[in-house]
Amino acid sequence: WQDSGQMSVFLVRDSRPEAIEALRTSLNEDARVDQVEHVPPSAALEEFKSYSGLGRVLEGLDENPLPDVLLVRPATNDPEALTELRDHLSGQAIVAEARLDMAWVKRLQEMMVLGQRVVLALAALLALGVLL
Missing domain, CATH: 1.20.5 (Single alpha-helices involved in coiled-coils or other helix-helix interfaces)
Incomplete structure (x- = not known):
């Protein structure tokens, strides 16, 4: 229930750490956002290996194909506010895609x-x- 409106914000590959931290900081200061968690590509790959059962296949990859991800928990579950926040995030320069179910x-x-x-x-x- 708590993560019902969680958004996954996929960042452009090879984004600078300073830019990621600046976006994370600005989101933490936004009143529409309750919490922001940064998931680096290495952690995402390890989690994917453990849950998918494709550990051996993934070990054969030359490089990690996963981007940095920000998990954004909005302060509200209002559909209109969530859509507005998603559109705002999609407009950011380092955001490749903001996804919300x-x-x-x-x-x-x-x-x-x-x-x-x-x-x-x-x-x-x-x-x-x-x-x-």
Whole structure:
């Protein structure tokens, strides 16, 4: 639930570390962002090896094909705000792609609305039971 609106921001390969840190710092200062985590290519490759089961195949690669990634946890789950933040991130010079699974965010919003309705219905039933 906590990472429901998490965005993956794939950076341009061979981005300078100073530029990555500057983007990370500016995102941490942005009120729309709750948390930013930098995943370097080496860590991403190790994680991919452990979860994919393709460790031997990946060891045969001459170089790491994975880019730097920033995992951005937004401060809100509002679909419009998330789309606006994604568009803002996509416009940055060192960002190759900002990816957000909007279908999951919309499903989460619908489940939250359903939960609120169920709680209201139960509250109404309990109030009716107290009255009777």
